[in-house]
Amino acid sequence: MLLIADVGNTHTVLGLWNGKKVVERWRLGTSHISTEDEFMVHVNHFLEFSQRSFKDVKDLCVASVVPSVNDVFTYFARKYLDKEPIFVTAKGANWIDWNVRTPQEMGADRVANVIAAKREFEKDVIVVDFGTAVTLDILSEKYEGGSILIGPKTSLKALFSNAAKLPTVPEKLPNSAIGKDTPSNIQSGTLLGTAFAIDGLINAYERELSKKFKVVSTGGEGKMFIGISKRIEKYDPDLTLKGISFYYEEWKRHESSSR
Incomplete structure (x- = not known):
């Protein structure tokens, strides 16, 4: 399953995506995300509470508006998943026409919301x-x-x-x-x-x-x-979490087609 993170200024919402829907969601204070090992403790706690196992987590996709914690997710993914995390950006969502002056300044949560809206409402x-x-x-x-x-x-x-x-x-x-x-x-x-x-x-x-x-x-x-x-x-x-998941799916599809 895919671990997804919507990182806000006050709270971070975590979820699990099984390829069809968000099956779990948890909330923690963003200020509690300080090291990759502490973050792993939080993730394991949530998974155990939901009677799930970390071995089912295969990848990580993040929409973050707090740049100071992005390194924590990078170190976490490298250490515990042996992967590079995927970060949501407007540039990466090139299937949407961003009719604004500086799309690179858009918050990743807003990008995810637009992606979900396009998938679900067109x-x-x-x-x-x-x-x-x-x-x-x-x-x-x-x-x-x-x-x-x-x-x-x-x-x-x-x-x-x-x-x-x-x-x-x-x-x-x-x-x-x-x-x-x-x-x-x-x-x-x-x-x-x-x-x-x-x-x-x-x-x-x-x-x-x-x-x-x-x-x-x-x-x-x-x-x-x-x-x-x-x-x-x-x-x-779950709109933002779904948008993060849809972004990941498009990214994986593009990665596969470019090989």
């Missing part, structure tokens, strides 16, 4: 990915670009850190847009505000491109926003 889809930041990516006949917003958890942390009188509140959608106390004011502004910003951006994209799009969300908070966003139609928690 075109005319927008992916909304909730993490430390919220990213929106537009796939028409080409990849057209998108937007980056501050994530709702990041917004809440920023408020608590910089406004001494504001209390810590749970990340919970309020019952009303009109806050009646300080916690519901904060929840309205950060959570409902994020949903309305997403909807407004999608509406703007459609006006600029003169077409309608399907909208799918992913990421840790993506499911919660289906209840308030008027535009998000579907939540797929």
Whole structure:
């Protein structure tokens, strides 16, 4: 099986791909990925918990937005798999027309999301990915670009850190847009505000491109926003992991054909 890693600024999501679907997924703090041996301990722990064995892991594919940990994955793959890891890049996904100025600057997670969207929907889809930041990516006949917003958890942390009188509140959608106390004011502004910003951006994209799009969300908070966003139609928690797996499959196919 293929070990897949979606490395974000706060969390890393690991998964196992059996050639057809994601069969396991685990989450750990990215800050805990410091050496290849420590990472192996985490992987073994997850596998044992899932009643699986490391001997079933044959390769590693990574989408990372944290360059400082990439060497850990390289050393891990060399030491424990006797392989070079595959890293997701826009340049490597040359079957997609990246209609942006600097595709090499795209986050690998966004590249993976677009790859998965193309495989599953072909075109005319927008992916909304909730993490430390919220990213929106537009796939028409080409990849057209998108937007980056501050994530709702990041917004809440920023408020608590910089406004001494504001209390810590749970990340919970309020019952009303009109806050009646300080916690519901904060929840309205950060959570409902994020949903309305997403909807407004999608509406703007459609006006600029003169077409309608399907909208799918992913990421840790993506499911919660289906209840308030008027535009998000579907939540797929494994979208990024699937995109990483599809990238690997295309890479292997290209490698085989070039021999």
